[in-house]
Amino acid sequence: MKILFIDDDQRRMKPYVDELVRNRHEVVFVDNVDQALAMFRSRNDFDLVVLDISMDAGTAYRFEDTGGGTRTGLPLYDTIRAGRRDLRIVALTNVPILRIAAHFERDDDRFWRLVHKPDVLPRQFASLVGEFLTGKDGEETS
Amino acid sequence: MKDDDSDSIAPSNLPIDSFLSMISAESIEVILKELVARTTEWMHVSHAALWWLDLNHNGFRVLPVGKGKRNLSNTLIPYETVDDLGLVYAEEPVEISEQASHKLDSLAPAGSLATRINYYERTSGILVVSPEQHSDSWSDSDRDLLKLIARTGAELCARFEKREKLEHLVHSLQAMAEKTAGYDLYDVVLREGKAILNCDRGVVRSLNLQNGHLTFEASSPRAPEAFQIRPGAGITGLALQERRTYRIPDVTTKVWLNRYLGLWPGLAPTRSELALPILLRSRVRVKTSDEYVHKPFGVLNFESPTIAAFSSWDQYCGEIIAQRIAPIMERIEYDSKLGKVRRASQSLATKRDWDSIVDTLLNAIRDALGYEFVSLSTVDQDAGVIRCVRVLGLNDADAAEFKRLAVHELNSDHVQADVVRHRRTEVPDPNDPRLSEISNRFGLDKLIRVFVPVAAPQTEIIGTITAGYEREYREHIYWRDVQLLRILAVFGANAMVLWQREDIDRVSHEMNAPLTAVRANLDNLRRRHRELSKEDIDRDLEDMETDTNLLYFQVEQLEYRLGGPVAEAPKQPLHLESVLLFGDIIFKTINQLKMSVRDQHLDPKKITYVEADIHKIPKMKLDKSKISQVIFNLFMNAVKYAESPDTFKIVISAEDQPDRSVIKFCDWGIGIPEGLEEKIFEERFRAPLVRGIKGSGLGLTISRQLMREHRGDLVLHQRKDPTEFHLVFPKHSRRHHENPVHR
Numbered sequence: 001m002k003i004l005f006i007d008d009d010q011r012r013m014k015p016y017v018d019e020l021v022r023n024r025h026e027v028v029f030v031d032n033v034d035q036a037l038a039m040f041r042s043r044n045d046f047d048l049v050v051l052d053i054s055m056d057a058g059t060a061y062r063f064e065d066t067g068g069g070t071r072t073g074l075p076l077y078d079t080i081r082a083g084r085r086d087l088r089i090v091a092l093t094n095v096p097i098l099r100i101a102a103h104f105e106r107d108d109d110r111f112w113r114l115v116h117k118p119d120v121l122p123r124q125f126a127s128l129v130g131e132f133l134t135g136k137d138g139e140e141t142s
Numbered sequence: 143m144k145d146d147d148s149d150s151i152a153p154s155n156l157p158i159d160s161f162l163s164m165i166s167a168e169s170i171e172v173i174l175k176e177l178v179a180r181t182t183e184w185m186h187v188s189h190a191a192l193w194w195l196d197l198n199h200n201g202f203r204v205l206p207v208g209k210g211k212r213n214l215s216n217t218l219i220p221y222e223t224v225d226d227l228g229l230v231y232a233e234e235p236v237e238i239s240e241q242a243s244h245k246l247d248s249l250a251p252a253g254s255l256a257t258r259i260n261y262y263e264r265t266s267g268i269l270v271v272s273p274e275q276h277s278d279s280w281s282d283s284d285r286d287l288l289k290l291i292a293r294t295g296a297e298l299c300a301r302f303e304k305r306e307k308l309e310h311l312v313h314s315l316q317a318m319a320e321k322t323a324g325y326d327l328y329d330v331v332l333r334e335g336k337a338i339l340n341c342d343r344g345v346v347r348s349l350n351l352q353n354g355h356l357t358f359e360a361s362s363p364r365a366p367e368a369f370q371i372r373p374g375a376g377i378t379g380l381a382l383q384e385r386r387t388y389r390i391p392d393v394t395t396k397v398w399l400n401r402y403l404g405l406w407p408g409l410a411p412t413r414s415e416l417a418l419p420i421l422l423r424s425r426v427r428v429k430t431s432d433e434y435v436h437k438p439f440g441v442l443n444f445e446s447p448t449i450a451a452f453s454s455w456d457q458y459c460g461e462i463i464a465q466r467i468a469p470i471m472e473r474i475e476y477d478s479k480l481g482k483v484r485r486a487s488q489s490l491a492t493k494r495d496w497d498s499i500v501d502t503l504l505n506a507i508r509d510a511l512g513y514e515f516v517s518l519s520t521v522d523q524d525a526g527v528i529r530c531v532r533v534l535g536l537n538d539a540d541a542a543e544f545k546r547l548a549v550h551e552l553n554s555d556h557v558q559a560d561v562v563r564h565r566r567t568e569v570p571d572p573n574d575p576r577l578s579e580i581s582n583r584f585g586l587d588k589l590i591r592v593f594v595p596v597a598a599p600q601t602e603i604i605g606t607i608t609a610g611y612e613r614e615y616r617e618h619i620y621w622r623d624v625q626l627l628r629i630l631a632v633f634g635a636n637a638m639v640l641w642q643r644e645d646i647d648r649v650s651h652e653m654n655a656p657l658t659a660v661r662a663n664l665d666n667l668r669r670r671h672r673e674l675s676k677e678d679i680d681r682d683l684e685d686m687e688t689d690t691n692l693l694y695f696q697v698e699q700l701e702y703r704l705g706g707p708v709a710e711a712p713k714q715p716l717h718l719e720s721v722l723l724f725g726d727i728i729f730k731t732i733n734q735l736k737m738s739v740r741d742q743h744l745d746p747k748k749i750t751y752v753e754a755d756i757h758k759i760p761k762m763k764l765d766k767s768k769i770s771q772v773i774f775n776l777f778m779n780a781v782k783y784a785e786s787p788d789t790f791k792i793v794i795s796a797e798d799q800p801d802r803s804v805i806k807f808c809d810w811g812i813g814i815p816e817g818l819e820e821k822i823f824e825e826r827f828r829a830p831l832v833r834g835i836k837g838s839g840l841g842l843t844i845s846r847q848l849m850r851e852h853r854g855d856l857v858l859h860q861r862k863d864p865t866e867f868h869l870v871f872p873k874h875s876r877r878h879h880e881n882p883v884h885r
Contacts, residue, residue: 009655009741010741011659011685011737011740011741012655012656012658012659012662012685012689012741015659015662015663015665015666016662054647054648054651057525062525063525063527063529063549065520065522065529065531065545067647068522068524068648069524070647070648070651071647094650094651094653094654094655094658095647095650095651096646096650099646099647099650102497116654117654117655117658118654118657118658118661121661121662121665122662122665122666123665123669
């Protein structure tokens with residue numbers, strides 16, 4: 001499966017990316033929102049997006065309320081979601097899930113997951129992504 | 143009845159004593175009775191009569207005083223009849239003709255002389271004297287005397303009525319002042335007002351500030367159908383629109399017939415009306431200063447079935463009532479708003495998330511204070527803008543668009559920027575050029591708006607609240623409303639400061655990011671160490687060391703943050719040891735930060751030091767951990783505020799002076815804006831950021847604090863190209879204080 005991985009912390013996310021690759025996914029990693037948007041607009045073949053929430057606002061969201069960059073992922077999520085209603089998106093974040101959940105809950109929960117970075121090791125994350133892509137986690141969460 | 147030679151009957155010849163005895167009369171009846179008796183006596187006539195205005199029956203009633211035709215007492219002569227004969231407004235006595243006498247059903251025989259008793263711009267009675275014989279004629283002296291008697295009687299009646307009504311008014315106003323609810327107040331106002339003005343009907347209407355309509359509040363007697371009045375409609379609307387009393391003698395005349403709005407179909411038709419606007423001289427905010435205007439609350443009406451029933455003194459008393467109930471109405475309104483503000487402030491204190499705080503705050507401003515448009519804008523120092531984050535009063539689509547567009551540079555001349563710069567409340571003129579075109583696009587130019595800074599005491603300004611309503615019916619923002627708005631803004635700011643959304647998110651991010659990485663690397667090493675190369679293992683270990691060091695310093699900052707203001711934080715004892723600044727701290731910190739520098743796409747090799755300076759600084763007794771934190775903070779700032787990977791550079795040098803050692807920390811980043819040289823050391827100050835995630839605004843504050851704990855200092859030597867910080871270490875300051883500092 002093709003995964004677009006958006007996170008500004010390439011070094012720390014390397015184990016997660018490596019684990020996804022080991023699980024036979026094709027991962028495209030971008031470390032800023034402007035590149036992410038450009039990538040998303042130029043390619044529409046991604047099966048899943050992994051999205052960090054706290055990132056630099058970039059040029060795209062400079063004038064948005066991003067909470068000083070701590071919530072840049074939220075407007076980016078909106079942009080991506082507006083482009084593809086059925087794209088699976090995993091928000092992988094250090095911000096407590098409860099503080100951002102409301103932003104996602106208005107959308108169909110078949111197409112998004114929220115993952116708190118400290119709660120999952122890379123191999124657990126890869127497993128979670130696999131289940132999400134195949135719909136196996138749907139029964140548990142629906 | 144005297145002959146025409148009666149010039150001798152001059153005013154001075156009147157028996158004044160008789161009149162003086164009437165001044166202290168206990169009732170107006172006594173005065174009137176005495177007046178008739180004296181008239182008979184002085185005019186040498188056998189019959190004198192007094193027709194007195196009956197305020198409830200639209201006519202003059204023949205009073206049962208004087209001699210003669212007793213059977214005619216209490217007869218009501220219609221007002222129009224008396225008016226038709228020219229008696230109501232005639233300045234001079236009028237002789238009743240045969241025809242007139244006939245009209246009067248012989249209540250005044252032909253040849254009678256009649257004059258009005260007029261005071262306070264109302265003809266209250268007609269004094270009539272009849273000739274002894276039909277053929278007698280009245281001399282000029284007779285006419286003058288009658289006129290004089292009538293005027294004197296009018297003066298006596300005026301004095302009596304004035305005194306009586308004033309006494310009543312004082313008691314009534316006391317009763318009104320005690321009222322704490324609108325309906326209670328209106329009951330007293332109508333009851334007492336009717337009694338003072340001797341009329342049988344009254345109504346109170348309050349101004350609906352949203353649409354300018356006058357809303358029915360109460361009437362006496364109860365009206366079968368209470369309706370509201372459009373702006374400017376009826377005599378009532380006109381009185382409010384023109385901010386003046388209307389005393390209409392006859393609402394059925396051509397001028398008023400189509401304007402008058404009747405309320406009591408079951409009662410005798412209203413003929414005269416007194417419409418009293420309820421206004422209060424109030425302080426308003428205009429631009430950045432205060433002015434006074436008349437604030438409209440509503441209209442008080444009294445009506446009578448009698449033509450010209452209200453005197454100018456009635457008008458005066460009515461105006462006093464209207465004037466005095468205005469502050470009571472405002473107090474009731476203010477108390478009600480204050481109660482809502484209190485409840486909102488209590489609610490704000492319990493809110494635990496940003497959205498709830500903002501929702502509670504904005505809803506309270508709209509619901510408690512009656513604003514139709516409310517918005518919150520927050521300051522983003524990093525982007526150098528103030529941006530709208532929440533709007534009430536626009537539909538969802540417009541609100542989203544408005545938020546997208548309502549972003550103003552902090553250094554612009556927009557009102558929002560001015561309010562932030564000067565921390566002042568402003569009510570700009572709707573045509574103020576500092577209001578952007580966005581206002582017109584969303585119809586906000588129809589509003590009168592107040593801009594209030596949002597800041598908790600002694601904190602950085604968080605943003606601004608804008609609140610407004612349509613200015614068609616409310617031209618001004620009242621000062622008391624501004625006060626309540628400010629109270630809410632402070633409560634809101636406190637709640638926001640307590641619950642700093644960004645802070646919590648940032649702390650989560652800063653703490654969890656290295657922790658997550660350490661866990662991931664550890665798991666990787668544990669599971670796969672056999673298949674990893676030595677380089678891979680070294681890299682993972684190096685990563686973990688970097689992240690644990692970052693975590694260590696971030697925990698230190700968190701301790702400060704949780705401990706309240708940095709300057710007030712309890713000082714920990716210094717653990718002093720002999721330290722080589724370069725060897726033990728600076729080199730180590732550079733190594734530890736390599737990964738973080740690379741994370742930012744910057745080249746660690748561009749961090750250099752002047753080799754010749756390494757040995758200039760002798761060993762010093764320092765708390766290694768605390769000075770490491772200072773160095774770490776300076777490095778992190780330089781990385782965070784780097785302009786680009788190309789220009790990024792850090793150079794560290796040293797200088798040994800007789801009394802101090804100085805470490806010079808230079809970076810070629812974006813620099814410190816002019817004027818902010820000292821501000822950067824203030825708690826929570828965050829210089830505008832080029833990229834990345836906003837910091838806590840504590841780094842330099844803590845660093846300076848730590849240097850001062852060592853009796854040294856951290857100073858900004860140069861603000862740009864390079865930005866140069868000096869760490870100053872005194873050489874001898876601790877000679878007599880070898881024990882760890884514990885202040």
